[in-house]
Amino acid sequence: MITLPKHIEATGFECLISCVTMVCMYWRKEKPKMQWGISDDLVSDEWNYFFKRGLKYVKSSGIPFNSISRYLKSVKFPLRISLEFLPDMYALKKLMDLNIPPIVLYDRYFMLRGIKRAPFHSIITVDATDELLITIDPSLGPKFRTSLPKNDFEGAWRITRNATIIIAPQTYKFRRRKVPSVTLEKWVEPK
Numbered sequence: 001m002i003t004l005p006k007h008i009e010a011t012g013f014e015c016l017i018s019c020v021t022m023v024c025m026y027w028r029k030e031k032p033k034m035q036w037g038i039s040d041d042l043v044s045d046e047w048n049y050f051f052k053r054g055l056k057y058v059k060s061s062g063i064p065f066n067s068i069s070r071y072l073k074s075v076k077f078p079l080r081i082s083l084e085f086l087p088d089m090y091a092l093k094k095l096m097d098l099n100i101p102p103i104v105l106y107d108r109y110f111m112l113r114g115i116k117r118a119p120f121h122s123i124i125t126v127d128a129t130d131e132l133l134i135t136i137d138p139s140l141g142p143k144f145r146t147s148l149p150k151n152d153f154e155g156a157w158r159i160t161r162n163a164t165i166i167i168a169p170q171t172y173k174f175r176r177r178k179v180p181s182v183t184l185e186k187w188v189e190p191k
Contacts (some may be wrong), residue, residue, distance in 0.1 A: 001127040001134065003073065005029045006042045008051065009141030016122040016165075017054040019063045019103040020068055020081075021047070023124060023167045026101055027079060031169055034078040050075065067164065072167075074128035080170045086162045089154060093128050100168050101126060107159040111152055 004026050010018035025042050029185050032040055038104040039046045072081050086092055095102045101124050108121035127134035131146040140146055157163075166174075 002026070002096060002124075003101055003137055004101065004124065005125070007141065008137060008138055009144075010011070010138035014055060014057060015138050016068065016105075017051065017058050019122045019124050020072075020167065021051045021140070021164070022052060022136065023101050023103060024050070024072075024077060024079065027077075027167070027169060031056075031078075036078065036171060037076060042080045045151060049137050068165075071114040078170050081165065081166050081167045081170070082174075084164050084166055087130070087161070089150065090131075092125060092162075092164065095164075095166065096127060100152075100166060100172075103167070104157060105160045105163040106153065106156040107158070109160055110156040111148070122165075137148070 004022050006022065006025050008018040021175055028036060028038065028040060028042070034059065038050065038184065041047075054071055057071040069081050072079060092102060092104070103122055103124050105120055105122055105136055121137075121139070123135040123137045125135050126145075128150070133150055133153050135146055135148060136144050137146050137189055138144070168174075
């Protein structure tokens with residue numbers, strides 16, 4: 001299970017920048033020898049400023065991911081951010097197995113079965129069992145940690161095309177797996 005060093009409570013649209021801040025804090029603690037330019041004390045004013053400045057980037061854009069990507073580049077953290085549309089839960093679990101905390105975007109309205117709230121929501125997945133997905137949800141402070149039934153979550157996640165934000169050190173290399181395309185000619189006998 002991935003353990004985040006600090007939890008940040010969020011309301012409304014703040015969930016995404018809260019998740020990004022928590023993941024950046026995670027990498028700050030996990031990889032302290034990289035060139036950070038920010039305190040390793042997670043309660044310092046620098047981290048609070050980082051969070052508040054990130055909120056300004058998100059407020060100024062209708063596409064928060066683009067804003068967050070620009071924001072991380074502006075603070076010069078040694079991290080790379082990418083928005084991926086993962087094929088399935090197996091790929092999400094693989095990230096967690098590699099100790100990379102993925103931020104997933106899902107349709108909360110679908111999960112809550114029609115309760116009127118903001119439709120898209122961000123959480124950090126930290127572990128998975130056969131039936132449950134263990135997450136850190138910034139909107140559930142002070143508890144934060146929650147378990148979501150995998151089947152319900154998969155339906156809500158599928159609505160966003162399995163959108164996942166991956167933040168990892170720039171030294172991490174990700175290669176997309178390509179499934180080889182094989183035609184049926186190999187198995188069909190010529191007439």
